[in-house]
Ligand SMILES: *[C@@H]1O[C@H](CO)[C@@H](O)[C@H](O)[C@H]1NC(C)=O
Ligand SMILES: *[C@@H]1O[C@H](CO)[C@@H](O)[C@H](O)[C@H]1NC(C)=O
Ligand SMILES: *[C@@H]1O[C@H](CO)[C@@H](O)[C@H](O)[C@H]1NC(C)=O
Ligand SMILES: *[C@@H]1O[C@H](CO)[C@@H](O)[C@H](O)[C@H]1NC(C)=O
């Protein structure tokens with residue numbers, strides 16, 4: 001499909017900055033800047049390598065996508081240690097968000113890839129998995145096989161950021177369709193998919209069902225990243241609805257409450273990235289949330305944690321400082337100079353090294369902030385952000401510095417912040433191999449690339465950071481009518497509507513070549529047993545039954561259930577097992593006490609026939625202990 005190397009269209013680097021220099025001759029003369037910046041020339045090559053790296057990982061034409069269906073994005077070609085050869089809703093949406101931006105900025109070659117992604121997402125919304133079906137939580141399923149079938153192995157699920165990120169990406173493309181006279185396509189193809197995702201968010205943003213709510217797939221409690229991208233999605237979803245003569249009343253009812261809840265992550269000095277963990281809470285998850293909710297047309301608003309807001313800058317310092325002392329490659333780097341950035345200081349995954357996409361996010365937030373200050377025409381330093389500014393501009397004091405009245409200070413501060421941001425880019429440049437490939441991590445000891453190869457998200461992160469550095473920004477999304485927080489936050493949700501997005505054929509494009517499977521009866525179904533059983537500490541619930549998968553009634557060979565979602569008000573035990581479709585069998589739950597003694601459920605035996613429905617590969621059984 002895409003064999004030629006595509007060049008991302010970017011305007012001149014640092015255009016915004018040069019304009020300031022021209023307007024205010026009191027700053028350093030232009031001639032002093034004439035020698036080419038090595039970062040400019042590295043990025044000129046690296047952005048085209050990164051764009052090709054992204055396209056190589058998108059089916060069905062990408063170089064690394066044998067067996068991948070049309071429009072599906074693989075996280076990485078790596079199939080072992082770690083195995084990332086799957087399609088994640090999150091990674092795919094963030095990758096396509098970057099491609100939609102590049103498309104809107106002028107790279108028209110990307111249109112077909114974007115359309116194939118959208119069609120693939122319409123299909124994925126119909127795939128039932130262990131998180132449920134379309135209207136029953138299934139949109140929270142985090143990852144799928146690359147042929148679009150459900151992944152039914154153990155995983156942290158559901159994950160609630162995926163539908164929000166996908167909605168934002170689709171909305172960005174819908175806006176382009178609308179402004180190019182193709183509202184009917186936005187209405188018929190894109191809106192039905194977006195509407196389902198908006199329904200998922202408005203229904204589930206505040207529910208505490210077991211599931212990994214953070215983007216690193218590790219934490220079960222609420223996550224700043226997830227809440228902030230959910231707020232953005234419902235706000236711009238409502239705007240899109242209005243433009244298409246649709247409505248999203250649930251967006252209107254939930255948005256203020258999501259924004260209200262978002263405020264609770266602010267500690268007074270940094271963002272508590274995940275609620276209720278034993279970690280410090282300083283986590284690049286917050287910086288990623290900030291860059292993915294950047295609005296280039298708004299003030300340095302604290303409530304939405306805009307990149308230039310005092311809160312977001314204080315948080316940038318708190319998070320990046322947490323990596324200064326823990327990585328060998330950061331040793332000796334002075335405060336106020338950029339460091340390598342990882343996910344969070346306590347991280348041990350794959351060695352817990354710095355990540356390219358985290359270091360790039362630290363740069364991107366600062367480029368966004370510089371863009372906002374230039375647009376607004378002033379910088380306000382508050383007591384909250386003072387320590388951030390002092391690191392890069394030691395004489396900083398609280399106050400407002402406008403480009404009109406204090407042009408030199410304004411120009412010096414923006415230059416210092418841009419220079420600091422360039423430091424993060426240079427850190428990435430320093431530890432990128434000569435071929436420009438980007439893995440997931442690089443060694444904390446010596447910067448050697450580590451973990452998954454050719455990580456799609458690393459490439460997308462490089463592209464968006466480089467675009468922001470060049471003042472190429474995404475569309476505005478904030479709606480002032482949904483931007484005030486209620487005086488009291490309340491727990492709430494709103495349900496529906498959901499409907500299958502059936503129209504996936506784009507006019508004027510050849511039918512997608514696809515390896516997508518036809519709908520067939522699965523040979524086996526993953527049956528999840530859930531039973532409400534009030535138990536005491538030390539008890540374990542098992543399910544045993546008349547088939548080998550359930551131990552042939554042998555109490556030692558049944559399926560042991562998990563109490564991971566057990567609460568006193570909802571004492572649920574659950575566990576899954578794969579059983580051939582159509583199998584009929586009997587079963588009972590047993591309670592094994594700490595001393596090994598067994599209590600059986602009362603008679604009669606329960607019985608079940610595993611479904612044989614076309615395309616249905618999961619079934620959930622809801623029992624109560626008898
Ligand atoms: C739901 O919202 C309420 C009010 O903002 C908040 O106190 C509670 O922690 C939220 N719970 C979850 C799981 O989001
Ligand atoms: C929405 O309705 C208005 C008024 O009826 C109409 O002018 C406009 O074209 C419609 N827009 C779309 C996208 O259908
Ligand atoms: C930017 O904001 C101004 C006022 O805040 C508004 O009038 C204008 O329409 C916005 N532009 C975009 C592109 O959203
Ligand atoms: C701005 O930077 C220039 C060049 O480094 C310096 O000479 C000048 O004193 C600075 N002015 C302010 C107000 O920071």
Ligand SMILES: *[C@@H]1O[C@H](CO)[C@@H](O)[C@H](O)[C@H]1NC(C)=O
Pocket residue numbers: 145146147148149517
């Ligand atoms: C889809 O891919 C998975 C994993 O490779 C495989 O187990 C399954 O059989 C495939 N399904 C079809 C219909 O090809």
Ligand SMILES: *[C@@H]1O[C@H](CO)[C@@H](O)[C@H](O)[C@H]1NC(C)=O
Pocket residue numbers: 546553586603604605
């Ligand atoms: C339950 O199944 C077991 C094993 O087949 C059998 O011995 C027992 O009689 C059954 N109980 C009832 C009440 O049918």
Ligand SMILES: *[C@@H]1O[C@H](CO)[C@@H](O)[C@H](O)[C@H]1NC(C)=O
Pocket residue numbers: 132136620621622
């Ligand atoms: C069990 O509950 C889940 C979640 O409410 C539902 O999706 C499923 O259909 C139920 N199973 C049966 C067999 O009713």
